[in-house]
Amino acid sequence: MVDLSVKIGALTLANPVMPASGSFSTEYAQVIDINRLGALVAKTVSRNFRAGNPTPRAAEVEAGMINSIGLPTKGLQYFLDVQLPDYKQYTPPLVASISAEDADDFQAMARDISAPGVDAIEINISCPTRKPGGGNFALQANHTRDIVARVRSVTDKPVWAKLSPNAGEIVDVALAAEEAGADALTVANTILAMKIDVASFRPALGNKVGGFSGPAIKPIIMRMVYQISKAVSIPVIGCGGISNAEDVIEYMLAGASAVEIGYINFRNPTAMISIIDDLRDWCDKRGIKRIADLTRAVRDDDMETDIYAAAAQGL
């Protein structure tokens, strides 16, 4: 039987399937056995209470959804006092997710959240409805380098930088995060998008614009995971539009060491468990011994870039 375990730096996960931040909480334990997940990724927290954006906060679009939740949070202290012990009733490693509006607070948040029981810190530097210098630091390489370096300087926990697909040059941002000491890169957050109701002439979201996620974005994020994996040597976590086991395999071939799953948890709350089962069947059927061997296994080295030469190879 296939070994589904994967490594993200020093952290070993029982399998590559994790929920994406904001799509998951221990409330899912009512529907699925969350101990089967590779890791648990908590919703992003900020230092202080945030109410979030006006409603409607989500709208259905073709092949996915857009959302403008606006990072509501009960704050860091609540996370440490209530949510952390709640998560620790379960066995998978816990990934805490943090956000802040300025660099000083980001650094302090990383320090304060480095509590026992937190196995890795995902820094959400990519909330799509924020400004480059005010929360969506991952739009630019220089901001990203600054935040990651500051976070790195105050914590020994593994640091995962969650990148933005809205960045112009995402590979440069990825390289900046790697240079500044990130242990892994989560690729990616949602794509800034919009929907207008043609009956009412009103934007479908209370915040007017919001982040696009779900199956529609998978090819876009796939390309980003692929290009980033070619450029960096730290692990990449694929996140965007996964709805079945083949999608996970595809992300791993493109370069991902593990994946995070968001939208599909809403459509099918049991999806992550089916995906883990299907991954095992998929590998067993093909005699794959270690799923980790699929990372960066895309066969693209020998592909001719010249169309006439490709023709001669029968491609």
Add this chain to the structure above:
Amino acid sequence: MTLRDYRYASQPFVVGASAAADFPAHTVVEETLTEVVANDWVNDEYKHLVVTASPKALAVKPGQFFHVLCPSPDQGDLWFRRPQSIYAIDKDAGRLEFLYKCVGRGTHGLATMGPGDKCNIVGPLGIGFSLEPQWKNIVVLGRGVGLATMAPISQLAGERGVGVTAILSARNASYLLSREKFAAIGAAIVPVIDTDGTSAVENVEAILRALIDDGKADAFFTCGSNRLFQVMRRLGKEFGIPGQIAMEQIMACGLGPCYVCVKTFEVDGQKVLRRVCVEGPVFDIQEALGW
């Protein structure tokens, strides 16, 4: 898959405070394929859906809901589930019933289903109504789809020997859904409609005041109309009558983590955001600001 008894971990979302209120225990949720037994029109807008149900689904309580994966009515696909509150629970036959209004793509897609079709539902979800033992007479006030939500709590009250007055509101007499259902449990039915003006706020207020005078209103229950909710809330406050309201909001997960379904409430003068899916859909009528 191991499903375990589970209490909600997260707490109500209180502005400016991290105070944690206690939740009632919840039933275990399940994502299951049910089989459609019947899906018939009750008038030109509403359909009555009957599906087979697992024991877990049958544990649903009045006021709770299911998150239904509707088939597409067209060439496209649907990407969100649609919440539907429970309309009737038939434990003996192992069936659940829903009463829904065809409004958009989801509900029109649901309308295409026929006997034998498989329907994926998640539930039971949310916190339902509570019926306190000291209440001898209750008043339920429903309008439109809200009538569906009021049926199971009225049924439960009837079974427990609690007197029920059902004020049923609609545009015209043909939309006074489930009149028979309320009649069957022995409820006193007060139909109010738009076409003859009886559904006007002043008239509904007069009806409620008369019920209060008669000692027929130990508790209020409502769903489906902001206008009528405001009357009930005001009278509830004036006479100290406890009330519960079932709310609606667009949902994504239906389980708690996404925070799509929040509504604003007022508790002790403070604005509070709560998730309709897990902290509701039933809320204290005095804390609600609008339906």
